[in-house]
Amino acid sequence: MNTTARYIKPDTFTRKVFNPLIAVLTRMGISMWGSRVLAVKGRSTGEVRTTPVNVLTFDGERYLVAPRGITQWVRNIRVAGQGDLAVGSRVETVVVDEVPDHAKPEILRAYLRRWKWEVGQFFDGVGPDASDEELLAIAAGYPVFRITTAV
Numbered sequence: 001m002n003t004t005a006r007y008i009k010p011d012t013f014t015r016k017v018f019n020p021l022i023a024v025l026t027r028m029g030i031s032m033w034g035s036r037v038l039a040v041k042g043r044s045t046g047e048v049r050t051t052p053v054n055v056l057t058f059d060g061e062r063y064l065v066a067p068r069g070i071t072q073w074v075r076n077i078r079v080a081g082q083g084d085l086a087v088g089s090r091v092e093t094v095v096v097d098e099v100p101d102h103a104k105p106e107i108l109r110a111y112l113r114r115w116k117w118e119v120g121q122f123f124d125g126v127g128p129d130a131s132d133e134e135l136l137a138i139a140a141g142y143p144v145f146r147i148t149t150a151v
Contacts, residue, residue: 058110104139108139
């Protein structure tokens with residue numbers, strides 16, 4: 001399997017029920033475990049696309065992790081270099097810096113500690129107790145972005 005092109009398509013329940021529910025709650029100002037609605041300009045159409053994401057705070061930095069791999073939001077934010085994170089009426093414009101694979105193990109471990117119940121199924125049995133070597137072996141399939149507030 002080419003992990004750099006890894007993508008797990010959301011099932012119908014996730015697309016039609018779970019993600020819309022989390023997005024509605026987040027837009028109402030109810031953040032579920034750090035959820036935000038990410039808005040990014042589409043790389044082809046230029047239209048703004050939205051999706052719920054989990055913002056991880058780890059070692060004083062904030063990160064977006066893509067547990068499903070190279071999703072549309074990942075492709076869009078790679079091109080745009082920025083997006084908006086919203087919870088309720090609070091909107092923060094952020095810029096992103098993609099984290100290299102060698103720096104991902106501790107971030108992935110922290111992400112799994114926090115959200116394994118939600119995203120563990122996408123990590124093929126690798127969990128928060130995995131060794132650095134195990135996490136490094138899968139790192140290429142999980143895009144990670146450091147986010148900072150735009151000036």
